[in-house]
Amino acid sequence: MIGYIARRLVASFLILIGVTMVTFALTFMIPADPVAMLAGRNATAQTREQIRHQLGLDRPLPVQYVTYVARLAVGDFGKSYARKTDVADLIASRLPPTLLLMLGAILAELMIGIPAGIYAASRRGSGADKVAMTLSFVTVSTPQFVVGLTLLYVFAYLLSWFPLSGYGSLSNLILPALTLGMAGGGWYSRMMRSSMIEVLRQDYIRTARAKGMGERRVLLVHGLRNAALPIIAMIGLDIGIFMSGVVVVENVFGWPGIGQLMWQAIQSLDIPIIMGVTTVAALFIVLGNFLADLVAPLIDPRIRLR
Amino acid sequence: MQDFWKRFRRDRLAMIGLATILLLLFVGLFAPVISPYNPNEQFFDGLTLEGSPLPPGERFWFGTDTNGRDQFSRLLYGARTSILIGIIANGIAVIIGSFLGVTAGYLRGPAGATIMRLTDLMMAFPPLLLAIALAAILKPGLAIIIIVIALVNWVQIARVIYSETVALAERDYIEAARALGAGPLRILFRHLLPHLVPTITVYATLGIATTVLLEAMLSFLGRGVQPPTPAWGMMIFESQSYFLNAPWLVFIPGAAILILALSFNLVGDGLRDALDPTQRDGSR
Numbered sequence: 294m295i296g297y298i299a300r301r302l303v304a305s306f307l308i309l310i311g312v313t314m315v316t317f318a319l320t321f322m323i324p325a326d327p328v329a330m331l332a333g334r335n336a337t338a339q340t341r342e343q344i345r346h347q348l349g350l351d352r353p354l355p356v357q358y359v360t361y362v363a364r365l366a367v368g369d370f371g372k373s374y375a376r377k378t379d380v381a382d383l384i385a386s387r388l389p390p391t392l393l394l395m396l397g398a399i400l401a402e403l404m405i406g407i408p409a410g411i412y413a414a415s416r417r418g419s420g421a422d423k424v425a426m427t428l429s430f431v432t433v434s435t436p437q438f439v440v441g442l443t444l445l446y447v448f449a450y451l452l453s454w455f456p457l458s459g460y461g462s463l464s465n466l467i468l469p470a471l472t473l474g475m476a477g478g479g480w481y482s483r484m485m486r487s488s489m490i491e492v493l494r495q496d497y498i499r500t501a502r503a504k505g506m507g508e509r510r511v512l513l514v515h516g517l518r519n520a521a522l523p524i525i526a527m528i529g530l531d532i533g534i535f536m537s538g539v540v541v542v543e544n545v546f547g548w549p550g551i552g553q554l555m556w557q558a559i560q561s562l563d564i565p566i567i568m569g570v571t572t573v574a575a576l577f578i579v580l581g582n583f584l585a586d587l588v589a590p591l592i593d594p595r596i597r598l599r
Numbered sequence: 600m601q602d603f604w605k606r607f608r609r610d611r612l613a614m615i616g617l618a619t620i621l622l623l624l625f626v627g628l629f630a631p632v633i634s635p636y637n638p639n640e641q642f643f644d645g646l647t648l649e650g651s652p653l654p655p656g657e658r659f660w661f662g663t664d665t666n667g668r669d670q671f672s673r674l675l676y677g678a679r680t681s682i683l684i685g686i687i688a689n690g691i692a693v694i695i696g697s698f699l700g701v702t703a704g705y706l707r708g709p710a711g712a713t714i715m716r717l718t719d720l721m722m723a724f725p726p727l728l729l730a731i732a733l734a735a736i737l738k739p740g741l742a743i744i745i746i747v748i749a750l751v752n753w754v755q756i757a758r759v760i761y762s763e764t765v766a767l768a769e770r771d772y773i774e775a776a777r778a779l780g781a782g783p784l785r786i787l788f789r790h791l792l793p794h795l796v797p798t799i800t801v802y803a804t805l806g807i808a809t810t811v812l813l814e815a816m817l818s819f820l821g822r823g824v825q826p827p828t829p830a831w832g833m834m835i836f837e838s839q840s841y842f843l844n845a846p847w848l849v850f851i852p853g854a855a856i857l858i859l860a861l862s863f864n865l866v867g868d869g870l871r872d873a874l875d876p877t878q879r880d881g882s883r
Contacts, residue, residue, distance in 0.1 A: 304719075307716075308719055308720055308723050309723075311716075311719075311720040311723070312720065312723050312724070315720065315724070319732055319733070319736060322736045322737075323736050427612060430861060430864050430865060430868070431857070431861060433864065434808060434812070434857055434860035434861035434864050435853075435856075435857045435860075435861075436812050436815045436816060436819070436832070436853065436856050436857070436860075437816070438816070438819050438832075438835060438853075439835070439849070439850075439853035439854075439856065439857065442835070442839075442842060442849050442853070443850070443853070446842070446843070446846055446849075450843055533722070533723075533725050534725075536725035536728060537725040537726060537727030537728060537816070538727075540727060540728070540731075540820065541727075541816060541819065541820070555728070555731075556820065559731055559735065559820050559821065559822060560821060562735055564735065564736075567728075567731065567732050567735055568732065570728065571724065571725075571728045571729065571731075571732050574724070574725050574728050575723045575724050575725075578722070578723050578724070578725065579723050582722075582723075
């Protein structure tokens with residue numbers, strides 16, 4: 294097991310190095326001159342030269358890359374063009390709301406996906422099964438901003454059950470979490486259904502039925518526990534999907550997380566923030582994949598040998 | 600092949616999806632003929648006296664947008680943008696992904712490992728954020744958006760094709776072909792690719808749905824195709840602040856995106872079932 298963890302850790306580390314190379318290369322493709330952005334319009338040639346030197350843009354590429362990584366390692370993502378503040382501070386202050394939103398979305402997708410999957414599997418081939426599986430396609434085919442704006446219009450505007458936007462209480466969290474988790478709920482219901490069908494074929498389920506256990510108990514005790522494990526193992530992978538989704542969802546609901554920060558940066562083309570958020574998102578994804586790798590062998594011990 | 604069509608035809612949802620796609624293709628192709636107005640014309644009577652967009656009515660079927668343009672005409676032209684980007688961007692992604700996947704799976708060794716580590720690296724970036732970063736760096740335009748989406752979307756198909764190729768390459772008939780003196784190119788094109796066509800077809804179809812959604816998200820963020828080209832995501836982006844007063848400005852293009860993506864998902868799912876009947880109750 295320790296060998297397995299060590300291998301996954303090394304792989305994650307190598308990917309992180311690759312990530313920094315990609316983001317470094319991307320910052321070099323930017324047509325806008327960072328010196329001009331920081332110096333402003335009325336700067337003299339001398340100030341420009343000074344800023345260029347301060348930013349280290351007059352040094353050779355490999356040196357710049359090493360400096361870049363060294364800066365990232367201590368959490369220095371540069372300064373925002375528009376706000377003139379440290380990108381790292383901006384991201385750090387926006388992180389807690391985003392993490393809360395993601396947690397809510399994970400709960401939402403499990404609460405949609407697992408019951409829907411069990412229900413569909415237990416009535417396999419019936420009309421209800423077909424409706425549930427078609428609905429799961431609808432949830433994964435709807436853009437998140439449409440889901441968000443629809444929920445907002447119906448439940449916040451027409452029915453006034455929830456506030457239109459804001460942050461701070463549980464009632465603020467429900468609609469954005471549902472929006473972010475909806476598509477995942479659709480995928481999970483399909484996976485849960487096929488996983489459950491697989492489990493229900495096993496001998497121990499037949500034994501449980503044969504000894505007279507009620508169908509409800511068979512499904513919820515023996516079925517659920519075994520069928521849900523592979524799905525739980527995939528939660529770590531959701532982080533990547535959520536990292537894209539929060540940009541849209543937080544904008545729709547005025548949620549003050551890194552998605553909203555990113556949205557504002559996109560509108561003003563604040564490249565340091567865009568690159569910073571992309572880097573942090575990649576970091577989270579690598580972390581999420583690593584967690585998923587850690588959980589996977591607990592569920593299927595054969596994985597450890599790979 | 601006939602079996603396949605018979606099975607596919609029995610899948611009612613996939614047939615509905617196929618019919619919808621054909622209809623939308625027709626609409627996109629003949630948008631200039633069908634649409635009642637020029638999609639970019641701002642009508643003097645297209646706004647209320649207070650300057651608000653008009654609700655759906657007799658003159659403007661789906662109402663007007665915040666600039667007093669005909670929403671119905673813009674919707675028809677928007678179908679062009681979505682389908683064009685969906686098919687071309689995803690087509691490029693499928694070609695890149697299949698080529699890299701089959702190469703990595705057949706060659707294995709250091710070259711294969713390098714390609715697969717590259718996909719691992721790509722998987723570390725959220726597709727939307729990477730696309731945004733690329734679109735922010737390059738100047739957004741139709742061609743750039745297509746390239747950006749293709750660069751982001753090739754990964755999944757590469758991984759699927761890779762694992763299929765690895766499994767196929769171990770089969771006896773490949774060994775036999777090699778023993779008979781077939782070169783690597785002949786094995787690739789005559790013995791491997793034909794067996795991968797079903798998988799490529801399924802993922803190419805499902806990939807169009809993903810592409811349509813990604814394009815919609817990009818243009819909703821203002822980083823997709825640039826105005827005045829009508830795009831469904833951008834139509835929602837432009838009217839977001841008016842949304843509570845004029846919900847049709849969001850719901851109609853939103854429904855259009857949903858219908859297009861859903862159709863490709865349904866057809867893709869139907870193709871998968873029809874091409875591989877043993878997998879009927881398989882995952883996803």
